[in-house]
Amino acid sequence: MKNQSSTIFQGVNKKEFLIRNTFRLAILIVLFLGINTFKASCLNKPPHVIIGYVAGYDGLVDMNMIKPEKLTHLNYAFANIKNNRINLKNATTDIVNLRNLNKLKIKNPDLKILISVGGWTYSNNFSDMALTDTSRKAFARSAVAFVEKYKLDGLDIDWEYPGLPGAGNVHRPEDKQNFTLLLKALKEDLNKLGKRINKKLVLTIAADCSKDFLDHTEMNKAQAYLDYINLMAYDFLNDPPGKTFHQAPLYPSKTFNNNNSIVQSVQRYLKEGIRPEKMVLGIPFYGHIYQIKSDARSAVGAELKSAVGTKGFADIKDSLINSGQFQYHRDTTAKAAYLFNPHNQQFVTFEDEWSIRYKCKYLKDQGLAGVMFWEYSNDEKGILLQELNRMMK
Incomplete structure (x- = not known):
């Protein structure tokens, strides 16, 4: 069996071989660190x-x-x-x-x-x-x-x-x-x-x-x-x-x-x-509250009579939704929620979860x-x- 070290260093002195491989190793380390830093920055993108x-x-x-x-x-x-x-x-x-x-x-x-x-x-x-x-x-x-x-x-x-x-x-x-x-x-x-x-x-x-x-x-x-x-x-x-x-x-x-x-x-x-x-x-x-004309049977396509005012979500949830007087609806096409009170003919358009x-x-x-x-x-x-x-x- 031939001496492996003599084969490796044939035509290249030992010092030159070590310098070349040290340089290559340094390049690999830099590339490795750079790629992982890039990955980390992508994973930690600001929300x-x-x-x-x-x-x-x-x-x-x-x-x-x-x-x-x-x-x-x-x-x-x-x-x-x-x-x-x-x-x-x-x-x-x-x-x-x-x-x-x-x-x-x-x-x-x-x-x-x-x-x-x-x-x-x-x-x-x-x-x-x-x-x-x-x-x-x-x-x-x-x-x-x-x-x-x-x-x-x-x-x-x-x-x-x-x-x-x-x-x-x-x-x-x-x-x-x-x-x-x-x-x-x-x-x-x-x-x-x-x-x-x-x-x-x-x-x-x-x-x-x-x-x-x-x-x-x-x-x-x-x-x-x-x-x-x-x-x-x-x-x-x-x-x-x-x-x-x-x-x-x-x-x-x-x-x-x-x-x-x-x-x-x-x-x-x-x-x-x-x-x-x-x-x-x-x-x-x-949300906005509107009064619908009295002959309306539902909120869909109803004619508006007047604007009643606005209410914050907390008030809408506590005083309207939880009152039991308003019907809760979802327009699944528009992805919008609304309320309708058939007794006083009020329509409420608002945002929810x-x-x-x-x-x-x-x-x-x-x-x-x-x-x-x-x-x-x-x-x-x-x-x-x-x-x-x-x-x-």
């Missing part, structure tokens, strides 16, 4: 976001109600705009609320707290503020200084709506481009502050689902400056009007007069070139970033939030 809005305009917020461990982001609503600067209309209680919200990070250090500017009531001054480069920069400086002062994690802009009247607001055609320029100015100043304090700061918007909103904005361009686009996928208008409809149907209904749906809205955004990982699906934690499951599955299938809900106090017992957490795993 879907769960963004909740908490309303401060009614006074001090009950912090015991909030479960920070079940949230990724909490948007405090709302700040106003005055003289092209961010403004707290109820400063006495707002400041206390913001400080108390920051204390929630003791339970969840990863929780992001944002100040939301605007909303349905405070959107009147957006168009004037966004009109010029000077006024946009003045607002951006004031808003980012606000973020730093109250140790927040970013801004949420809820302009309802650029180029459209909303609640009778000032609006102009230039809003379309100015909205994009406003977001650009905000993002640039947030990035400067973030670099200075070594912290990633977030910029989001609340966005309407309608074609009108997309026609009056440049969302394809604006998304470059946004971390998330919170789609207000609720309060759909009945089309044609005058008959019962769902406030937030996932799919078009075969039985209710509503040609609007969440699926149609999301697809509209995707066709505009909006990246799915920036889109967050909004879910209502409340069943409908939420379908929405969560849909957004995950579409690769959306996660969910947003309005508004925290409407689910005091945390029933819907618990379902969101279960489905987002």
Whole structure:
């Protein structure tokens, strides 16, 4: 038998052989570590976001109600705009609320707290503020200084709506481009502050689902400056009007007069070139109550007489569902729940655990970033939030 070592080293000195194989071994180790690091990063992807809005305009917020461990982001609503600067209309209680919200990070250090500017009531001054480069920069400086002062994690802009009247607001055609320029100015100043304090700061918007909103904005361009686009996928208008409809149907209904749906809205955004990982699906934690005309025998296709009002999910569950006076129904086509009281002819369109499951599955299938809900106090017992957490795993 030949000496194996002499065969191996034939034509190559021993020192050179060891150097070559050590080098090869090092390459294999680097490749092994790299592949496993990549696998680990894939397995430990950040979860879907769960963004909740908490309303401060009614006074001090009950912090015991909030479960920070079940949230990724909490948007405090709302700040106003005055003289092209961010403004707290109820400063006495707002400041206390913001400080108390920051204390929630003791339970969840990863929780992001944002100040939301605007909303349905405070959107009147957006168009004037966004009109010029000077006024946009003045607002951006004031808003980012606000973020730093109250140790927040970013801004949420809820302009309802650029180029459209909303609640009778000032609006102009230039809003379309100015909205994009406003977001650009905000993002640039947030990035400067973030670099200075070594912290990633977030910029989001609340966005309407309608074609009108997309026609009056440049969302394809604006998304470059946004971390998330919170789609207000609720309060759909009945089309044609005058008959019962769902406030937030996932799919078009075969039985209710509503040609609007969440699926149609999301697809509209995707066709505009909006990246799915920036889109967050909004879910209502409340419902609408309507009075149906007295000759209606069921809620399906019934003519509406008047709007009675809105109720939070907790109230709907306790005072309506548990009363035994309302019949609970599911539109299995639209994936929407509703109630009907045949005695007083009331129809209630609302969100529940069943409908939420379908929405969560849909957004995950579409690769959306996660969910947003309005508004925290409407689910005091945390029933819907618990379902969101279960489905987002």
